[in-house]
Amino acid sequence: MFSPAYYAAGAVGGAAACGFTHAAVTPLDVIKCNIQIDPAKYKSTSSAFGVVMREQGIRGFYRGWAPTFLGYSAQGAFKYGLYEIFKKEYSDLAGPEYAAKYKTLIYLAGSATAEVFADVALCPMEAVKVRVQTQPGYARGLRDGFPKIVRSEGYAGLFRGLVPLWGRQIPYTMMKFATYENIVEMTYKHLIPTPKDQCSKPLQLGVSFGSGYIAGVFCAAVSHPADNLVSFLNNSKGATVGDAVKNLGLMGLFTRGLPLRILMVGTLTGAQWVIYDSFKVMIGLPTTGGAPAPTTVPMEGLGVAEMKASA
DSSP, X not given: OOSHHHHHHHHHHHHHHHHHHHHHTHHHHXXXXXXXXXXXXXXXXXXXXXXXXXXXXXXXXXXXXHHHHHHHHHHHHHHHHHHHHHHHHHHHHHHHHHHHHTHHHHHHHHHHHHHHHHHHHHHHHHHHHHHHHHSTTSOSSHHHHHHHHHHHHOGGGGGTTHHHXXXXXXXXXXXXXXXXXXXXXXXXXXXXXXXXXXXXXXXXXXXXXXXXXXXXXXXXHHHHHHHHHHHHHHHSTTOOHHHHHHHHOHHHHHHTTHHHHHHHHHHHHHHHHHHHHHHHHHTTOOOSOOSOOOOOOOHHHHHHHHHHHHO
C-alpha cells in the first residue's frame, strides 16, 4: 500500500481537494481580505459585499481566482502527499507500540513537516492573490500581478509573507489533520456500530465531511491571528509584524474577519476531505482515518500467553 504510486495518489488528490475548493470560495476570500485590510471601509460582511458589488461588479468577487487555484493546488499536493509520507516514516521510527500510543503526536509532527514545504509552494501565489484582491487597479490577475511584484520588489517580494504564512498554516494544518483523524476514529468507535470497512462508501464520505467541518472550525480559530498578519503584510509594502499589530490591535488581530473565516474554513475543510477521500475511493484506496489496527503482539509475549493458556 505504501508505494510511490500511493503517495503520488495522495498528491493528486490533495491538489484537487485544495485547488478547487479554495477557488470556489474566492468571493468569500475577497470579502475577508478586504475586511482585514480596510475595516473602516468594509465595516461588516454584508456591507463589504455591497461595496465590492458597487465598485467592481460581479467580477470583483472573483479577483485573484487564478493565483488562488494554482497556489492552493500546489500547496495541497505537497500537504497531503508529504503528510502520508511523513506519517508513515514517523510511525516506523516510533515502532508499532509507540506509534499506537502516541498516534496524535505522529499526526501533528507529520502534518507540520509537510506544511513547511507546502507553504513554500503556496507563498508566491498568495502574495499575488492578496494584492489583486485588496488593491483594485494594482493588477487584473496573475498574468500581470506576478511580474509587477517581481519588478518592484524582486523575487524576494513573493516570499515576504512566508514566515507569517507558516505561522498561519502550520498550526492550521496540525489541527486539521490531528483533529480530523481523531474525530473519524471516535465516530467509528462510538457512534457507528458497524466496522468502517463494512460501511457504505457514501456513509464513509459523510463521516469525512462532518469530521472535516468540525476540524475546520478549530483550524480557523487557531490560525486566524496569523491570517490577519499575512493579509496585512502582503498588502502593505515594507510593513512589519509590529506595524500590523499596531494597526489591527491585539483584539482585532484575533477577531477581525473571524466569523466569516470560520464559515469559509469549516466548509473548505469538510469539502477538501470529501474530495480527497472520494479520489482515494475512486482508485480503490480506503478513506482516511478510522479505528486503528490492532497493535502487533511480540512473538515472545504470544508464546508466554500460549504457555499459560495450556498450563
